[in-house]
Every structure is written in C-alpha cells, then in structure tokens.
Amino acid sequence: MSVSEIEINQFESSVPNPKLQLSTTGKILIGVTGGVALGLTVICAPFVSPALRKFCLPYIPATxxxxxxxxxxxxxxxxxxxxxxxxxxxxxxxxxxxxxxxxxxxxxxxxxxxxxxxxxxxxxxxxxxxxxxxxxxxxxxxxxxxxxxxxxxxxxxxxxxxxxxxxxxxxxxxxxxxxxxxxxxxxxxxxxxxxxxxxxxxx
The missing domain is CATH 3.40.50.150 (Vaccinia Virus protein VP39)
Structure with a gap:
C-alpha cells in the first residue's frame, strides 16, 4: 500500500459516519416519540375508556x-x-x-x-x-x-x-x-x- 493510500484511509476513518449518526439520532427520536405516545395514552385512557363501557358517562363539567x-x-x-x-x-x-x-x-x-x-x-x-x-x-x-x-x-x-x-x-x-x-x-x-x-x- 502506498503512502497516499494510507493517508486516504486515515482521512476516511477520521470522518464521522453519517449513517451511524442517523441511526443514533433515529433511535433517540423513536424513544422520545414512544415515550410521549405512552404518556398521552396513560393520561387520555381514563377519559376515553367510558365510551367502551355499556353506558357511556362522559365528563362534562356542570354549568x-x-x-x-x-x-x-x-x-x-x-x-x-x-x-x-x-x-x-x-x-x-x-x-x-x-x-x-x-x-x-x-x-x-x-x-x-x-x-x-x-x-x-x-x-x-x-x-x-x-x-x-x-x-x-x-x-x-x-x-x-x-x-x-x-x-x-x-x-x-x-x-x-x-x-x-x-x-x-x-x-x-x-x-x-x-x-x-x-x-x-x-x-x-x-x-x-x-x-x-x-x-x-x-x-
């Protein structure tokens, strides 16, 4: 291997891999999105679940x-x-x-x-x-x-x-x-x- 080829390989290895960065960012975004979705489900479920019972008694504040x-x-x-x-x-x-x-x-x-x-x-x-x-x-x-x-x-x-x-x-x-x-x-x-x-x- 020539000196120039060694230098090129060293340069390529020092440049961050965009695919690796995207993968890490993607995992973080998926985790955050999943956490938000789970949180909304936990909060909203008690308000939505009455519609699934035999008699739906929705929350409507008294005037x-x-x-x-x-x-x-x-x-x-x-x-x-x-x-x-x-x-x-x-x-x-x-x-x-x-x-x-x-x-x-x-x-x-x-x-x-x-x-x-x-x-x-x-x-x-x-x-x-x-x-x-x-x-x-x-x-x-x-x-x-x-x-x-x-x-x-x-x-x-x-x-x-x-x-x-x-x-x-x-x-x-x-x-x-x-x-x-x-x-x-x-x-x-x-x-x-x-x-x-x-x-x-x-x-």
Missing part, C-alpha cells in the same frame, strides 16, 4: 346555572350528599360549603386527584371524600341526598338501583335527564340545566 339549580334543590335539606360521577368535584365542594358532608364517586383517577386537590385548596378536605369507584358497584344506602348527571340510556337502571338501595328519606337530584318512571316532587330550571327532585318516600 354555573346547573350548579345553582342543584343548590336550590338542596335548600332545606341537610346530612350527607353523594355525587355519582363527580367529575371535577365542583358539586361536592359546593355542597360542603353549604354544610353537607359530601362524597364523590368517580372512575377517572385524574379527576379524583384533581377533586381532592381542589377540596384541600378550598379548606374542605375534612368535609369531603372522593372515591375512585364504579358507580354501579358503589353502595348508596347511607346517603341523605344523591346527585347524578346521567345519560338517557342509563336512567332506568339507575332508578332500579335507587329504589333497591336508598333509604326512605333519601332525596334524589337528577340532572340533564329525569328518572323514567318515578314522579318528581318538583323541578328546578329549564332546558339542559333542568334538575328533577325525587323523594324516595313517595315512590
């Missing part, structure tokens, strides 16, 4: 008018309150501000954590509890007041659950859709913000 109507429906009531499908915890927190011992049941773990943080932030940690539970499996028998933001397809089954489990003096507040067979003692509001109040004693 200010709905919240006002619920508090109006609770006027003159006292004791314990349960929000089935409590979402961001607003109803539970507002009820606690009005002297109710309030619980929320929610399947989405991120919303449960957010609700607990909001309750602590409002100084209501001792008056509220949030449980990550399936509302169909949660025992509602100890509560004096129950709030539910349901969808039309689930109201008949909810009605059966209430009639089976609720104590006689329990007050049911249904939002967005009424219970199909029970007659409400009164209604508050109109349109999408309507709430229907039911007294189990009258059922």
């Amino acid at each position: 200010n008018e709905q919240l006002s109507n619920i508090l109006s429906a609770l006027r003159g009531r006292k004791g314990t309150l349960l929000d089935l499908g409590s979402g961001d915890g607003r109803i539970v927190i507002e009820a606690a501000k009005n002297k109710f011992v309030s619980d929320g049941v929610e399947l989405n773990p991120w919303l449960v954590l957010y609700s607990r943080f909001s309750a602590l932030k409002n100084g209501l940690g001792s008056q509220t509890k949030f449980f990550r539970r399936d509302l169909w499996k949660y025992d509602v028998s100890k509560y004096d007041n129950i709030v539910i933001f349901g969808v039309e397809q689930m109201m008949a089954d909810l009605e059966k659950k209430f009639l089976k489990e609720c104590k006689p003096e329990c007050n049911i507040i249904a939002c967005r859709f009424p219970l199909p067979n029970l007659r409400p003692t009164r209604t508050v509001g109109h349109g999408i913000d309507t709430v229907w109040i039911y007294d189990i004693r009258d059922s």
